[in-house]
Structures are given as C-alpha cells and as structure tokens.
Amino acid sequence: EVAHAAGARCVCDNTWATPLLQRPLALGADIVMHATTKYLGGHSDVTGGALVLKEDGEAAARLRSIQALGGGVPSAFDCWLVHRGIRTLPHRMRGHCDNAESVARFLADHPKVQMVHYPGLESDPGHSVAKRQMSRYGGMVSFQVDGGAAPALGVVSRVRVFTRATSLGGPESLIEHRASVEGPDTRTPPGLLRCSIGLEHADDLIEDLDRALA
Ligand SMILES: Cc1ncc(COP(=O)(O)O)c(C=O)c1O
Structure with a gap:
C-alpha cells in the first residue's frame, strides 16, 4: 500500500x-x-x-x-x-521448518546466546507480521553469541555437523559469521551467526551447537 x-x-x-x-x-x-x-x-x-x-x-x-x-x-x-x-520442495520445506523451529527454541534457552532471530519465535519482533502472512517460518535462523565477534568465531570454528559457508537452502546445514562476510562497513552485530538449517536430524544439529557453544 x-x-x-x-x-x-x-x-x-x-x-x-x-x-x-x-x-x-x-x-x-x-x-x-x-x-x-x-x-x-x-x-x-x-x-x-x-x-x-x-x-x-x-x-x-x-x-x-x-x-x-x-x-x-x-x-x-x-x-x-x-x-x-x-518436486520435493514441500517435503524439504517441512524438514527445514521442523529443524529450524527446534534449533531456534534450543538457542533461545541457551545461556551463552544473547538473542535469536527467527520469525517463528513469539519473542521475535517480526513474529506477528510473519504469523499473518506465512504458513510456517522457514529454515533460516540467526543468533547473537554473548561477548561479540571472538566467541562467535569460536563457535564457528568448533562446529562439526554445520559447514562454515555462505548460501542457504540445501540439505546440509551452513553457518557463517555475517560481519566477516559483509566487511568493515557492516551494520550486522559482531556476534551474529547466520545458519541455514538443513535436513540432518535436529538432535545432531542441536548437539553440535551445544558443544560449540560450551
Ligand atoms: C534472499 C536472497 N535472495 C537472493 C539471493 C541471491 O542468490 P544467487 O546467489 O543465486 O544470486 C540470496 C543469496 O544468498 C538471498 O539470500
């Protein structure tokens, strides 16, 4: 309008x-x-x-x-x-959404995570708009690690199931430190990690992030 x-x-x-x-x-x-x-x-x-x-x-x-x-x-x-x-889009999207919702909820409760950005969480500022216009909330989850860039890069260096890469939408889960990708003029918070949640078992993804955050 x-x-x-x-x-x-x-x-x-x-x-x-x-x-x-x-x-x-x-x-x-x-x-x-x-x-x-x-x-x-x-x-x-x-x-x-x-x-x-x-x-x-x-x-x-x-x-x-x-x-x-x-x-x-x-x-x-x-x-x-x-x-x-x-041809497999509905089944893949169901898997991405299921996994992303589980990962987002896990991260939201983690003591070392400052903030989770996922429109499916009631706490997300975009939730009410997303709820009105989306049937589900997709496979992209970002979160901010307490302490900024160094601890966030530490998480990225310790994950084993996630791959450190830009891009999204494939079966494999990816993680990236957005500020490094965007360069010195970025407005992205230094501790922010962006994840493309893939089609692995949600328990494996959560265990991987839990170990990397420890
Ligand atoms: C929302 C969005 N649109 C478009 C693109 C561009 O995709 P491509 O690399 O195929 O040009 C991306 C890539 O990350 C994206 O995240």
Whole structure:
C-alpha cells in the first residue's frame, strides 16, 4: 500500500520463504523474485533466478528484453535441476521448518546466546507480521553469541555437523559469521551467526551447537 500510494512497484524477494510458505502476489506485491539457487533447486548444485510478475504488461516486456539482451538465460540442464528440485520442495520445506523451529527454541534457552532471530519465535519482533502472512517460518535462523565477534568465531570454528559457508537452502546445514562476510562497513552485530538449517536430524544439529557453544 505504501509503495502503490507513492506510485512505485512493490517487489518482494521470496527466496527464503519459497512459494510454499508465503504468497507475495496475493499479499499485494507486483513482482516476486526467487534465487532458484536456494530452496527451489534445493541441492546446492545450481545457480539461477526467477522473477514472477502479477501482470504481463510493460514491466514484463522490459524485463524480458533485459534478460534476452543481457544473456541471463539459464541452460537446459540448470532448468532441469530446478524443475527436479521443486518436486520435493514441500517435503524439504517441512524438514527445514521442523529443524529450524527446534534449533531456534534450543538457542533461545541457551545461556551463552544473547538473542535469536527467527520469525517463528513469539519473542521475535517480526513474529506477528510473519504469523499473518506465512504458513510456517522457514529454515533460516540467526543468533547473537554473548561477548561479540571472538566467541562467535569460536563457535564457528568448533562446529562439526554445520559447514562454515555462505548460501542457504540445501540439505546440509551452513553457518557463517555475517560481519566477516559483509566487511568493515557492516551494520550486522559482531556476534551474529547466520545458519541455514538443513535436513540432518535436529538432535545432531542441536548437539553440535551445544558443544560449540560450551
Ligand atoms: C534472499 C536472497 N535472495 C537472493 C539471493 C541471491 O542468490 P544467487 O546467489 O543465486 O544470486 C540470496 C543469496 O544468498 C538471498 O539470500
């Protein structure tokens, strides 16, 4: 409503939620973007993206032209990988959400964790909006380790089940120290770790974080 009142388009990056957990076009967005690299592909083996437009008008024609002239056209094999990944999307998302909810609850009760950022937790400032517009809360969990960057980097160096890497949406759980990735001008808190919660057993993920936080 704010965008439209100003004569602008509302564009939503729905990569983290996927079309299963949140439907931005139905909520008023004009354009929805997905990195198909992430949950839609689902196996960390393809790079791609998709734009979904509410209307096939002037904006769609312009985007098609930019894509054709710029050469951002996926290969047949990449399309096949994404198409194949989507077949298991509901089952994978159920696993990501189940695991992320368990990990977020564990972290929220941990004495060395200052804050957990997960829209599925009632304590999260985004919870009421997320509850209104999402069916579940996804697989991305961030948390702030007490004491800042050094203890957070210590946690990252001790995990064994999680892999230290950027990206998200694959079967394997990833962890990263965001401030290091973003560089000196970042506004991310120094103790913040971002996790892409994968499809391992939730007990293994919790045990791994518990040991790394000890
Ligand atoms: C929300 C979101 N959108 C888009 C992207 C971009 O994905 P890609 O690396 O496939 O361009 C990412 C990557 O991390 C992301 O987290």
